[in-house]
Amino acid sequence: MPQLYYPKELSWLAFNERVLQEAQDINNPVIERVRFLGIFSNNQDEFFRVKVPDLKRKALLKKAEGNLNALNKYQTLLDNIQEKVLAFNAKFNQAYQDIQQELKKNDIEIVSHEQLSAYHQEWLKQYFTDKVLRYTQPLIVSNLIDFPSCIEDHLTYLFVELSNQEKYQYAAIEVPCTETNRFVLLPKEKDNNVQKIILLDDVVCFSLTDIFKGLFAFDSIIAYSFKMTRDAEYLLSEQDLDDSILMKMTKSLKQRLHADPVRVVCDEEMPQRMEKRLKKLLGFTAYDSTLPGSRYRNFKDFINFPNVGKASLRYTKWRALDSKQFRKYNTTFEAISKQDILLHYPYHKFHHFKEFIRQASFDPAVTSIKLNVYRVAQKSQIIGSLLDAVRNGKKVTVNVELRARFDESNNIEWSKKMTDAGIKVLFGINSLKVHSKLCLINRQENGSIVKYAQVSTGNFNEDTAKIYTDLALFTKNQLIAEEVDNVFKFIEHSYKDFHFDHLLISPINQRKRLNQLVKNEIKNAKANLPAKIILKLNNLVDKKLIDKLYDASNAGVDIHLIIRGMCSLKPGLAGISERITVTSIVDRYLEHARVMLFHNNGAPLVFITSADWMARNIEDRVEVGLPIYFPPLKQQIIDMLELQMGDNCKARVIDQQQQNNYVTRDKHKKQSSQREIYQYLKLSERNE
Known part of the structure; x- marks a missing residue:
């Protein structure tokens, strides 16, 4: 019986090797290659601050228990990590020497x-x-x-x-x-x-x-x-x-x-x-x-690294796009009332969300604002607008996740400032991190309260919105908005029972709904109907969900996974995962959006979500998955998934050994999915 799961710690190192490959890639502008060295180094630091200590604790615990088999397992894993890190170190040093030579050729030393x-x-x-x-x-x-x-x-x-x-x-x-x-x-x-x-x-x-x-x-x-x-x-x-x-x-x-x-x-x-x-x-x-x-x-x-030398030594800037749907109306509320709006960061301007909050802060019709804070910028215009909203008599509630690793100090300081200003600050649920990215605004319209919701895959952070790819949906759909409001109520009153028909909520119904979606594809495959699953995630390590994907592959479901970081699933195992392919994309922007597509016999179900397929995201955090109902936006996401699956410049094949070989181009033209997506959205906005 083959080993069914690749160790997540080694898979994390494989992801960081892909970052190092970008520093080694002579096709990248040389100053960007320097910066990839910085990203790689920062990632390694986090790995040794988080992953390695956890393994050390487990090894010491097993030693104290006298469990030699388990101790040997952890010690072997630590030895493998050390071996890989030393190999990376040699590659890193060589890359730095090569980059220095390239800088010299461009009069930078x-x-x-x-x-x-x-x-x-x-x-x-x-x-x-x-x-x-x-x-x-x-x-x-x-x-x-x-x-x-x-x-x-x-x-x-x-x-x-x-x-x-x-x-x-x-x-x-x-x-x-x-x-x-x-x-x-x-x-x-x-x-x-x-x-x-x-x-x-x-x-x-x-x-x-x-x-x-x-x-x-x-x-x-x-x-x-x-x-x-x-x-x-x-x-x-x-x-x-x-x-x-x-x-x-x-x-x-x-x-x-x-x-x-x-x-x-x-x-x-x-x-x-x-x-x-x-x-x-x-x-x-x-x-x-x-x-x-x-x-x-x-x-x-x-x-x-400083911007020195010719402009060609850095990436050509892609100007962030305006959403014409927002621009053609006087207020963000008018625009959202006309139709759901989907923004793709950093291709779209984050300004539109900031404007959503800014207008709400002084709009006489707005009665309340609710927001989840996981990571925010150190100088946050969003929180500035929330402070203005309180001054204007709005009821403002902010849930702050104090346990957002490495952002704890920043979040503590903002919490104190918001509390002092009169904002109702909540700190979530003791046993669960709140990782969902939600905003809800209540507005008085024609004598009744109407809810506006924004659900995102990424944080409300002006800084990361420039470098992380994320999706954010603005909607006036009252069925969705009511359930978003219920998520906030669940965070404040977790002892109450809440039912969700539309949203996938961890830890309430997320695992159950994901299992049902996979089972539906298995059912279709067994009935000789088309069956397909496409998942774009940051991490895939939950063994129960991996087993469901193995079952689907065995039943005849075609599965393509786009996994940026850790992937414990092993594709191509005979009789287990032969219909599963996995790729990973590392490019100028950090791939952060999480998207799920289930073929559903030709009536595709598409979700954006804050949750990776990890046990902690499914069971130990408050996460939200959102179905995309508006057909043009659903098709837009499907088109972008197709572009990512066709990437032959920055995509790597994730095989059973996670060797990080680039996807072969053959006779096909170059297709960098991030560039193609930017051009796709640019054309879409022009046509709009």
Whole structure:
């Protein structure tokens, strides 16, 4: 019997390898390739903050239980992860070298402090004194400090060794990237058109002597970069019943500052004595990862590599589209009253949703606004409009998910600000994360209350709306809007019984409805009727749902999956998944929209949803799946799925080993689905 499921942790690494492939792709503009290195690095950090600690805890638990078989399973998986990460590290370093050469060809050069001309040395001394020195705070290693608790996991550090007559003193210096730019553009020299860039790490290295002289005696001084990753899990204590969820989350976030380290990545040139000393100071165990790397650690900052050189070194900008349906009416409410409107971010402007909330904030007919907040921008115009709405006498209710990983602090601050302004702030359900993306506006029209709803696959976030592909439906369909209102009521009063005929709601009816939809296709296939399922998801790891897809494949249902990230399903297994194909698309935008299509014997059922097919999304979160009823919008989604299934530029085949081979083009013309979708929508708006 073959193994039916691919390990989700290894599948996550396979996804990040696809990101690395974009950095390696010479067809991508070179500055975008640099930024893909930053995205890859940021993803790896999250993997070691979330996935690896979870495996470590499970391994240690099985060891304590004496369950050697389970312990070996987790240890083997950790070993496989280490092996893959080391292989990625080599590919990453090679990609960075190749990119540096390509930058040089375009008169852009990343230089170290050893490569500075006399002119740039003088300039940099003054720059360090004026811009950097004030933020440089060495941490001196001694018995007086708890070294690991002083090192934060999202920062870059230099590990410094001061040598004096063969005696060593060690220190760590945080590279102050949050206070000043990581990339320093050096002034161009006379008769030299090359734009030289030095990283802040090297600026500090260049100035080491100036930092320590007069305070420490040393014959020589050297420094090498390192970055540490901590366990990102936090614990919500149930012991203090007097604590609010806000207080508990604030306490729990403080735990993260001192959580156990799980990985350190250091400059591969660091002498062995220094590396050994660093690992000992950090208290590393056999379950922790130590990785050698290139000169620069914390490549995530490379996401913001500066726009230098010719425009051709970056992606050609695609101007976000106006929705003509919104534009041809005086208000968003008039437009939605005429028909359902579907926006495709980032191809469409997020401005239309912001305008929806802005107009509601002062429209005399609007009585109330409800919104779910999972991740919002640090400077959010949306919340600004909600604050205005309260000032204008509207009743505003906002559910804030405080447990949105890595956005907890931002959400806590917004919660306090909204509460102080008079907004009714809810914190969801203790046992369930609220991950649905809903907005509901009540409006007085002709003597009665009419509900306007917006259901989205993505967050109400001005920043991510520029780089994540998401779908958002605006509707005045009262059947849908009433059920959206019931989701908000369920969040506030989860003990009450709610029934949903249209929406797929986790954890109420989502699994049951998905099973019914798959079973319907199986029934049609067994009756020799056309049967097909197309799923576009971020992750597919729920084994019960995977088994349903295996059953459907065996019954004769054709299944195509477009999975961006983790995929535990194995396609092409004889007698199990022969009718299933899986592809994954990684391109300039992050694929984030979740779409489900069931053929239904020629009367297709199409849904957009906030939920991936993961146990946590089906059972442990509040998620919403929305049926698309308006035929033109349904066809639009079907057309876009066809474009994605025809991608032969950025699509990879997900096979049983997840080797990430690109879809073969054969004699077909190039088809990049993101470009094709943009052109499709552009033409649609023009025709509208």
